[in-house]
Structure formats: structure tokens, C-alpha cells
Amino acid sequence: xxxxxxxxxxxxxxxxxxxxxxxxxxxxxxxxxxxxxxxxxxxxxxxxxxxxxxxxxxxxxxxxxxxxxxxxxxxxxxxxxxxxxxxxxxxxxxxxxxxxxxxxxxxxxxxxxxxxxxxxxxxxxxxxxxxxxxxxxxxxxxxxxxxxxxxxxxxxxxxxxxxxxxxxxxxxxxxxxxxxxxxxxxxxxxxxxxxxxxxxxxxxxxxxxxxxxxxxxxxxxxxxxxxxxxxxxxxxxxxxxxxxxxxxxxxxxxxxxxxxxxxxxxxxxxxxxxxxxx
Numbered sequence: 001x002x003x004x005x006x007x008x009x010x011x012x013x014x015x016x017x018x019x020x021x022x023x024x025x026x027x028x029x030x031x032x033x034x035x036x037x038x039x040x041x042x043x044x045x046x047x048x049x050x051x052x053x054x055x056x057x058x059x060x061x062x063x064x065x066x067x068x069x070x071x072x073x074x075x076x077x078x079x080x081x082x083x084x085x086x087x088x089x090x091x092x093x094x095x096x097x098x099x100x101x102x103x104x105x106x107x108x109x110x111x112x113x114x115x116x117x118x119x120x121x122x123x124x125x126x127x128x129x130x131x132x133x134x135x136x137x138x139x140x141x142x143x144x145x146x147x148x149x150x151x152x153x154x155x156x157x158x159x160x161x162x163x164x165x166x167x168x169x170x171x172x173x174x175x176x177x178x179x180x181x182x183x184x185x186x187x188x189x190x191x192x193x194x195x196x197x198x199x200x201x202x203x204x205x206x207x208x209x210x211x212x213x214x215x216x217x218x219x220x221x222x223x224x225x226x227x228x229x230x231x232x233x234x235x236x237x238x239x240x241x242x243x244x245x246x247x248x249x250x251x252x253x254x255x256x257x258x259x260x261x262x263x264x265x266x267x268x269x270x271x272x273x274x275x276x277x278x
Contacts, residue, residue: 001171002037004087004102004131008050008080008110008123011042011065011073015109018152019141020071022160023106029157034164035103039095040065040073041087043080043123048112050079052126060086080107080127088134104171105131108141109159111150113181115142115245115255116208116237125179129261132177139163139178140259144249148186155185158199162254165202177259179207181245183252202254208244210237 003023007016020040024033044063061077074091076083084105093100110124119125128140141163143155162180172178183200213236216228240246245255 001035001103002096003035003039004084004092004105004136005038005040005073006042006080006083006087006105006107006127008043008047008107008127010046011040011044011075012067013046013111014150014152015111015143015156016040016042017067017071018156019106019109019159020067021153022156023163024070025160026070027153027157030160030164034160037096039092039102040067040071041076041083041091042073043083044075044077047079047123048110049121050123050126051121052081052129053079054081054085055079062086062091080123081130084127084130084134088131088136102131102136104167105136105138106141106163107131107138108143108180109152109156109182110140110142111145113142113144113235113249114140114179115181115249115257116240117211118234119179119207119257119259125177125259128177128179129259132175132259133261135174137172137174137176137178139166139172139180141180141182143182144184146184146186148184151185151187154187155182158182158185158254161199162202162256166256177261179245179255179257179259181249181255181257183249183254200252200254202256203248204256204258205243205245205248207257207259208237208240208246210239210241212236213238 055078065075107127114122125140128138131138215232
């Protein structure tokens with residue numbers, strides 16, 4: 001198996017480094033590497049909350065990037081979906097041979113949970129959905145950040161074990177996308193996890209569909225023009241339905257949510273056919 005690894009925090013972010021090391025089992029905490037190849041192709045700079053934006057009118061510059069002695073990949077000066085589109089269409093065949101594709105795309109590990117409506121805004125999830133749309137199964141991985149120092153190594157090991165369980169019976173279908181969120185995992189302060197912490201319970205659940213509590217502070221520029229600065233936490237929801245990903249994550253469970261990119265409201269099709277019929 002060969003894996004394309006990407007993210008939205010940038011190729012040098014601690015989350016992708018930790019997840020890469022766990023996928024290749026650099027610390028020996030698993031039963032060896034998850035695949036024969038794990039190739040990072042990720043944004044050059046932070047692209048958080050860029051959702052599914054893609055680049056059409058400016059070039060996508062690509063540079064070799066040695067992140068660590070073991071993690072060597074390509075940095076794309078674009079958005080997460082750009083990375084996946086470019087990698088599957090051009091970069092992967094150039095490296096591994098014409099008509100070749102990755103067997104699995106993993107996006108993450110994001111510094112910040114992507115549950116509830118944040119799934120819509122997330123560049124991490126957008127990269128995974130783009131892969132699924134192009135026919136490569138994908139998994140998005142995000143870490144809930146608490147008040148203490150994130151333990152990315154421990155969280156990445158939890159993520160690796162979760163991914164292993166997801167693919168144990170075989171890879172997801174070609175157009176499938178799985179969204180995994182890891183609960184708070186900290187090395188000091190808050191709810192300390194530590195390297196030997198037991199893996200949390202995994203639950204399969206739908207995403208919470210209630211909106212965020214948004215807030216903006218009005219300010220004035222030196223010239224007297226008004227502007228607004230977002231002050232919401234991005235993680236306070238108007239409501240959270242029982243059994244969905246938001247309450248499960250706050251209960252310190254690993255959430256697993258299958259996602260789809262078809263936005264059709266099928267239950268409304270007959271209504272609109274009737275309304276617009278002659």
C-alpha cells in the first residue's frame with residue numbers, strides 16, 4: 001500500500017510530522033509501517049479554514065522539502081485541495097509511474113478538532129474530500145486542542161491505531177472519506193495523556209449540524225473606517241445533538257464520521273418537482 005499524506009497547517013507543522021512518524025512507526029509503537037510508502041505533499045504555508053478553495057489563475061509552485069531526516073516531501077504554494085488535485089493528477093504519476101495513484105490519502109493531523117459545522121470550513125477535511133471525489137479513499141485526522149501543551153506524538157499514536165482499525169477489514173471504497181477526531185491529548189497541564197495513556201474509546205457518529213456562536217469586535221482604522229475582527233472561539237456551538245461528534249469529543253472519545261460530498265437534499269427533490277411542475 002502507498003499513502004499520500006497532506007494537511008492544511010503546512011508541511012512543517014508538528015501535527016503532520018508526528019503523524020508521519022507514527023505512520024512509518026519510527027518509535028516502534030505499532031506493528032511496523034502502515035504502508036511501503038508514505039509521501040508528504042502538503043501546503044507550503046498555513047491554510048487553516050480555507051475550506052475547499054482551489055487555485056486557477058496563479059501558478060502552483062512546488063519545492064522539495066526536508067522536514068526532518070526521515071520526512072522528505074513536496075511543499076505546494078497553494079491550498080489543501082490544490083495539493084491533492086496536483087498530487088493525484090501530476091506529482092504522483094511523475095514520481096511513481098504513469099497512471100499510478102496512491103491507495104489511500106491521509107490528511108492531518110490538524111491542530112484543532114474538525115467536528116460539527118467546522119467540517120465545512122476545514123482545509124484538512126477538504127483535502128480528504130477532494131481525494132475521495134477523485135476516486136481515492138481518504139481519512140482526515142484532527143486533534144482537539146485544550147488549554148495545555150498538545151502531545152502530538154501521543155495523539156498521533158492514537159490516530160495510527162484508529163486508522164489501523166478503520167482499514168483492518170480492507171481500505172474504504174474508492175470514493176469514501178472518513179473523518180477522525182482525536183480528543184485532547186496533552187503532555188502537561190489540563191487533562192494529561194502522556195505517552196503510555198490508554199487509547200480512548202472509538203465511536204462512529206454523525207456530525208453535529210448546528211451553527212457556531214459567532215462574534216465580531218467592531219474597530220476603527222486610523223482613517224476612521226470601520227472594520228470587524230472575529231472574536232469567536234470557533235468551537236462554541238449553538239446546540240449539540242446527543243449522539244453526534246461534538247458531545248462525543250468532549251467526552252474524550254475518538255470520533256469516526258463517514259462523510260459525503262454530494263450536497264443534494266434528496267428528501268426535497270419531490271417537493272421541488274411538485275412546486276415547479278406545470
